[in-house]
Amino acid sequence: MxxxxxxxxxxxxxxxxxxxxxxxxxxxxxxxxxxxxxxxxxxxxxxxxxxxxxxxxxxxxxxxxxxxxxxxxxxxxxxxxxxxxxxxxxxxxxxxxxxxxxxxxxxxxxxxxxxxxxxxxxxxxxxxxxxxxxxxxxxxxxDTVMLPPEGSIVDIVAGASELSTLLSKVLSADLVTALQGDRLTLFAPTNQAFSQLGSTVLDNLAKDPQLLKEILLYHVVPSTEYSAGLHNRESLRTLDSHQDRIKLNITGDSIQVKNGKVLSADISATNGVVHLIDHVLVPRRHLGSALLGKK
Incomplete structure (x- = not known):
């Protein structure tokens, strides 16, 4: 037709x-x-x-x-x-x-x-x-009506009640300026995603700003990646200091980013796009003693 x-x-x-x-x-x-x-x-x-x-x-x-x-x-x-x-x-x-x-x-x-x-x-x-x-x-x-974005990625995070924990972490890690750069994709963990980390991990992140910064930048990709452009088994480079990659698994309309499921995709920002996810993503190298508080 x-x-x-x-x-x-x-x-x-x-x-x-x-x-x-x-x-x-x-x-x-x-x-x-x-x-x-x-x-x-x-x-x-x-x-x-x-x-x-x-x-x-x-x-x-x-x-x-x-x-x-x-x-x-x-x-x-x-x-x-x-x-x-x-x-x-x-x-x-x-x-x-x-x-x-x-x-x-x-x-x-x-x-x-x-x-x-x-x-x-x-x-x-x-x-x-x-x-x-x-x-x-x-x-x-x-195929989709475009709605004018409600500001930058930082503005979107600040304006979403379900991202208030993420906003506080971004402020603590002094990443506001980094998230105002152009051509960015943020996989944004919800408040519930952060709560699933548990008090020990959250306490350790609060005590170690550099570690917190690395974890947060692991959620940021230096290119604009809308869902229409994602493909199964794709590996996206992130902005953390080691340029670690996050792998995608796509089945039908379901998008999985490592162990995080995309809850709401394609929230346009003036400097890129935001996807809400249900888990905090952690690079493999940080899954050991430093994050868990073990010696």
């Missing part, structure tokens, strides 16, 4: 149709109706733009209450839709890994190219079809 739709859009493009007319070729889709509701249809015909266009199924994946709230708040709706629009023409051949593009909101969206599984994503959303040309720009079809 998607291929038929894109073929139809391409035919409209050949006839000299503009962005809105090409989008309308899909019928009364969710995207078209929301663009009209937000009062953006005319603006999208006045200039050259590239639209990352979510499918109807992408909108269906949004929580019903969020979609309803957007329908009642035209300003918020327009902001979300503008986050999918870039000024100028951006084609597939212009894409590069970690490229950031300025959207009409003034915020950036990040492109990632994962060559091992031939996926290209924008803010973690898979690009299903590229380069549908119109008279005033291009359309790329995506």
């Amino acid at each position: 998607l291929r038929v739709l894109c073929f139809t859009l391409a035919l409209y493009a050949v006839s000299g149709a503009n962005l809105v007319e090409v989008l309308q070729a899909s019928g009364k889709s969710t995207l078209v109706s929301l663009v009209q509701k937000a009062g953006l249809a005319d603006a999208l015909t006045q200039g050259t733009f590239t639209i990352f266009a979510p499918t109807n199924a992408a909108f269906d994946k949004l929580p019903a209450d969020l979609l309803a709230a957007l329908g009642e708040d035209v300003y918020a709706l327009a902001n979300v839709l503008k986050y999918h629009v870039v000024q100028g023409s951006v084609r597939k051949q212009d894409a590069s890994n970690e490229l950031q593009l300025d959207t009409l909101t003034g915020q950036k969206i990040r492109l990632n190219i994962y060559s091992h599984n031939n996926e290209v994503t924008v803010e973690g959303s898979k690009i299903l079809d590229f380069d549908i040309q119109t008279s005033n720009g291009y359309v790329h079809v995506i």
Whole structure:
């Protein structure tokens, strides 16, 4: 069905149709109706733009209450839709890994190219079809609605009640600056994950800031790794001083990072992405006496 739709859009493009007319070729889709509701249809015909266009199924994946709230708040709706629009023409051949593009909101969206599984994503959303040309720009079809991030990785950790323990550890280890660098992935243990370590281990981490820093940096990968780009048995280098690696096991939609299960994936940040996990990850070399407090 998607291929038929894109073929139809391409035919409209050949006839000299503009962005809105090409989008309308899909019928009364969710995207078209929301663009009209937000009062953006005319603006999208006045200039050259590239639209990352979510499918109807992408909108269906949004929580019903969020979609309803957007329908009642035209300003918020327009902001979300503008986050999918870039000024100028951006084609597939212009894409590069970690490229950031300025959207009409003034915020950036990040492109990632994962060559091992031939996926290209924008803010973690898979690009299903590229380069549908119109008279005033291009359309790329995506599988997920992109929501503007609520700040940097540090901001996301600070704003999540289930990550309050992680936040306190980041502050204790003086890692705020490190987590504000660009192109980062944080596998973020929840409060429950830290509580599972037990009082002895937590006490030893509190007494040894360098050890705590190493453990925390073992959860940080120096590249933006959205779930669409992960693959089974992949080994990711981390930011700890030994550049230890963490291994992934993926079965269907389930992602395991060592002994930690990803509870919530693909939380976009302005400088990367956060995945919540249910265990604290510990490099093998720290599983001995130092961490356990034995002589």
